[in-house]
Amino acid sequence: MFNTKREPLFHLVKRIDVSKKYAWAIRIGAFLLSILVCAAVSALLTEKSMGFFFKYLINGTFGTKRTIWNLFHETAILLLVSIAVTPCFKMKFWNIGGEGQILMGALGCSVALVFMGGQSSDGVTIFVSLVLAFAFGIAWAVIPAFFKARWNTNETLLTLMMNYIAICLVNYFIKSVASSSTGTLTFKEGLVEPLGGNQYILFIIVAVVLTVLMWVYLKYSKHGYELTVVGESENTSRYVGINNKLVIIRTLILCGALCGLIGFLLVSGVNHSLGDATVEGRGFTGLLISWLAHFNPLAMGLASFLFVFIDNGSSQVSNYARLGASYPKVMTGIFFFFIIATEFFINYRIVFKKKKVKEITDNEDTISGETEPMKDEIETDKGNTKENINEEIVKEKV
Amino acid sequence: MFTLIVSQAIRFGIVFLYGSTGEIIIEKSGHLNLGIPGIMCLGAVGGCIGANLTFSSGSVFLTILTAVALSMLFAGLGGALYGLFTISLRCNQNVTGLTITTFGAGVLGFWGSKMGRLGTTFYVASKPFSAPMFGNNIGSDWFSSIFLSHGPLVYLGIAIAIIVAIILKKTRTGLSLNAVGENPAVADASGINVNKYKYIACILGSGISGIGGAFYILDCTRGSLEYVIEAMGWLSVALVIFSLWKPSISILGSFIFGVLYILPNYISGVGFADKELLKIIPYLVTALVLIIISFFKKKETQPPSSLGLSYFREDR
Structure with missing residues (x-):
């Protein structure tokens, strides 16, 4: 047998009370370290100095007015996605189907735009596309919730599968509406007009408002309390008289509705098009951010910002050093590895x-x-x- | 036509078979590795590097050996990273896995575009992989073209799946691995070194999955770098559920997935849209299997009970 007979050199003890200062010091340290590693890796790959990396990292994010707007706009989208999936995770419902739910919202919006765009007035089209986006997003979230609540079906794997079913449905819709298209549908009528002529501001406002509302909902409402208890222990929640099944389904309806709204905003307000890459993997990134920020809205905002900072900045680096479109993925991967590792140092102490x-x-x-x-x-x-x-x-x- | 579809289905199915066999080993140890798509991408990078390194020597065996070894090494490193985060550092498995997927797909894309700029191709190096293992004069009857016309890695994949099935079902090691995945605390108390099992499962499983990525580039696409490995990785994760965590079933399941994957290319008289609809079937069937097994709650068909949970001995 593999029984060890020696006491290991060190062992781990769970920290009970972690001071906020310590936790944040570790996180900030990890972020700085990840940037340094990114710079070192880039310097190795480009055979240029690390200064080159930092120069274009800043240039791609704070360089011009457009890049600054873009930085905050992308941050807002990502923040909204992580806000949407947060109640599920707080309930320990592993909804990794945010991607699919947003895509279904986008599909719902597109269905309305295809069949009504240009034929009804813009107001009616926008209203119908919003309603359809809500309906599609909610449907995609409630299906796994129903099976989880009723038969305890593994929600991680089910939502994962439903992501891909959603992608296939979107491709089917695109091909059946315009068989000659290259994989994306573009829309011209019935769209949300840019607020005050600024195409970025709408998402930022929606993200800020919904973040505050979600914070209040989770912290001060009865619903928020109930879903936290269900997440902590299902037996406890049953004991205090919470209807677990109802809470699971209700929370997923909320999540689906928010995802539907994001899908609507992406199609109608930002991209003006639909394709299977409309969401660009933000469903997964939002999940990572929500979890790593411990469901704290402020931390989520900061984490989204840092992610977009590295993503946008390193794509500028890759433009100038000709590193290809996948290079930012490698950099954000490194960033996430460092941030994930902080969890350990915050939660455990090593005893020699x-x-x-x-x-x-x-x-x-x-x-x-x-x-x-x-x-x-x-x-x-x-x-x-x-x-x-x-x-x-x-x-x-x- | 029929034999062509069947033999192509077997070939593409093997990619899923490698991926799912590796993932089954990992999931049996209680770790839901959502990083498999990324790990398969890493394996593809390793395999291509390995094949290009030694194909000039002219030895078929050496080329295949280095390609497999390097793809297992690259993928195994990905698995070791996943293990370090989820086993030793006890980070959340889904979060770590998804990060590995982003990272791995990024590495493949980045490396691929660099190779494209340098003008490095893998067509020549892929020849030993796609050439039939039993020579070209095997006859043209249906039996030979379905079963004997494949490259060596196809047979290796099936052999690995069978060996893993036997180890999981018949040996003490397999039983211990099962125990670690079902209830690590009990396994620990009965003297099984839980972390050792978990690490070996993560690294070995990732290595096997990685061969799948290398196999896809070197055999299925004949050396052209295609970036659909991520999608194939997710299908492999689906296949694990479809085959109820049993490598023996996943041999058959991989063939079914292979048929479903290539069928849209061979059906004539069907519109583009309906072909897209056909692609849903593997995911839909997997979702249905997942729902149906939860109806019955039979012990044999459930996911490992501690799947997705970190094990800390001092927790209660």
């Missing part, structure tokens, strides 16, 4: 082996040293009690 513990381990070792296949069970029993004792000793010492 103490001297006294080692002596005991050595003694025990000689006793249980004779390894015979027949004695496997006895030996492993011993090994475990010994380890437990050691752990207790370490705990006491700490």
Whole structure:
């Protein structure tokens, strides 16, 4: 058997109270480190100095008025996506189908635009496309919620599959409406006009308003309380009289509605087109951001901003150094690795082996040293009690 | 025509088979690795580098060996990274997995565009992979063209799936791995080194999945770098569910997925739109399987119970 007979060099203890200062110091440190690693990797790949990377990183984000607007606009979209999936995660409902739900919202909006655009007045078209976007988004979120609530179907895998069903449906719709199209449908009529002539401002306003509303909903409403309890422990919530099934389905309706709204805004307000890449993987990125920000809206905003900062900035770097369109993906991957790793250092503390513990381990070792296949069970029993004792000793010492 | 479809379906199905066999090993250890698409991309990069490194030596065996070894190495490194984050650092598995997918797909795209600029191609290096393993004079009857006309990695994939099936079902190691995935605390208490099992499962499983990515580029597309590996990776994750976490079923399932994947290209008289609709079937069927197995709650057909949960010994 593979039973270790030595006490390992260190072991881990869960931190109970983490000070906010410490947590943020680690996160900021990780971000700076990730930027440095990105710069070093880029310097290796381009054979230029690290200054080149930083120059175009800033140039692509804060360089011109357009890039600054773009930076905040993309941040707003991403923030809205992570806000939309947050209630699900707070309920420990692993909805990785945000991508599909947004895409279905976009599809609903497009259905209205194709059949009504130019024939009805713009106001009516916008209203119908919004309603259809809501309906499609909600449908795509409620299906997994229903099966999870009723039969405890694995929601992670089901929502993952539904993402791809949504992509196929969008492709089917595009091909059946315009069989000669190259994979995207473009719309000209029945769209949301840019607010005050600025095409970026609409998303930013919607994102800020909904972020505040979601914060209030999660923190101060009864619904928010109920879904938090369901997430913490389903047995507890049943005990205090919460209807788990109702909470799951209700929360997913909210999530689906928000995703539908995002789909509507993306098609009608930003892209003016529909394709299977309309969402650009933001459903997944939003999920990562929501989880890494611990559902804190302010942290989500900051994380979205940093992500878009690296994404936009490194695509500028890749334009100037001819590194290809996939280069920003590598950089954002590195960024996420560092941020994910901070979770460990915030939640756990490493405790190194103490001297006294080692002596005991050595003694025990000689006793249980004779390894015979027949004695496997006895030996492993011993090994475990010994380890437990050691752990207790370490705990006491700490 | 029929034999052509069947033999092509087997060939494309093998990509899913590699991916799903690797993912089954990982999921059996209680880790839902959503990074498989990215890991397959990493494997493709490794495989192409390996094939180009040694094909000039002229030895078919050496070329295949280095390609497989390097694709397993690259993919295994991805798996080790995933393991480090989810096993030792106990980070969330879905979050880590999705990051690996972004990263892996990015590396493949980045490396591919660099190769494109340098003018490096893999057509010549891919010849040993797509050439029939049993030679060209195997006859043209249906049996030979379906079963004997494939490159060596097809047979390797089936062999690996069978071996993994036997190990999981018949050996003590397989039983222990099952225990780790079902209830790591109990496995730990019974003397199984949980972390060791998890690490080996993550690295080995990722390595096997990685061969799938290399196989797709070097055999299915004959060396042209295509960026659909990510989609094929997701289909492999779907196949794991479809085959109820059993590699023996996934051999058959991979063939079915292969048929569904290539069928739209061979059907004539169907509009473009309906072909898109055909592509839904693998995902739809998988979703239905997932729902149906949750109706019955039979122990044999459920996902490993601690799938997706990190194990910390001091937790209760």
